[in-house]
Amino acid sequence: MTDTAHQAVPAALAQTTLASAFSESPTPMVLTEVRGGAHPIVWANAAFLALTGYAWHELEGRNCRMLQGPLTDRETVARISAAVAEGRSFEAELVNYRKDGTSFWNGMTLSPVRDATGAVTHYYSAQADMTGKHSLEVAMTLANIDLERRVSEQTADLRATLEQKTALLHEVDHRVKNNLQVISSLMLLKARRTPEGEARDALNGMAERIGALSTVHRMLYSAGDVTRFDLREFADDFLGDLVAGLDGERTAVSAAIDSVAVSAAMAAPLALMLHELATNAVRHAFPDNRAGRVSITARRRDGALHMLIEDDGVGLAAAIPNPAGFGRSLVEMVVRQLRGTIAWSETTPGTRVEISVPLDAISLREAADTTAEELPQWAK
Structure with missing residues (x-):
């Protein structure tokens, strides 16, 4: 079968097939007519009726603005109106309302439909219920806020613990330094009272070694970082x-x-x-x-x-x-x-x-x- 054969589908059959496909599609769809700027609804599929809760006779001839409500973002609505006035496509997510008054996040795409002369005669819109996605985003935002709060609290606790530990290490080094200095002084005093010889040399040598250790603890005590x-x-x-x-x-x-x-x-x-x-x-x-x-x-x-x-x-x-x-x-x-x-x-x-x-x-x-x-x- 040739490409020409594929293309030779009667226009009436093609229109019937597309209409049937759109009508049976699980994606909510609606078609409005550009008529003096009123944009009345001229067609909607079953999925759109199920999403909004309206029957066809309640929608026919009305404007999609009927789905707006208190939480519908006015800035987004203004951007939609501007896109339609200019005859261009547009995508947006905004809060709409069902017949029973419950709200849902509506993810919509608007596409102009043109005639043979290029003039926009209709606007076609595909919808998607994005409420679950937005609920998840809100839940994640709240979870992140809670996580940040917990991390901040734990960081503060750890910082306080570290400060206490650092203060304790400073105090330990200070006391060890003082004790070593006392021991070194006692050994030097004993050395001076010991007759010259190996015993005095040993006492002096040990006093110097203890003095070196005292210097270490003095430096650790005076340093900003007691671990280095x-x-x-x-x-x-x-x-x-x-x-x-x-x-x-x-x-x-x-x-x-x-x-x-x-x-x-x-x-x-x-x-x-x-x-x-x-x-x-x-x-x-x-x-x-x-x-x-x-x-x-x-x-x-x-x-x-x-x-x-x-x-x-x-x-x-x-x-x-x-x-x-x-x-x-x-x-x-x-x-x-x-x-x-x-x-x-x-x-x-x-x-x-x-x-x-x-x-x-x-x-x-x-x-x-x-x-x-x-x-x-x-x-x-």
């Missing part, structure tokens, strides 16, 4: 005190430390490690008034903290033995605690210590558990 610790700030503070007690003409200390923010759980172990390596270098690398230098660098690279401590002293092998000392054991224990690596090496002259520690090495719980497990080794 800036290694460079601690190093500047600690090394400033260390250099102040040295003969600058004999021993030079240089430091290049990045501003690396580490977790509060890593603060104490790193502070102990830096304290131990720096003080051991200036005290034991240059015996017999030997001049020398100590350099300390700390860089953040590839998610890890890389530290390098070098001196041009006598070296590990030539250093004076200290049976009571445990500085090296302490440093190695701290590096293990932080899941890092450490390498000691002799240079010509001096000693080189390389340390690498992952910056997410340890949590607060792990810090407490690991330190408790390692404590017996401190005395070895």
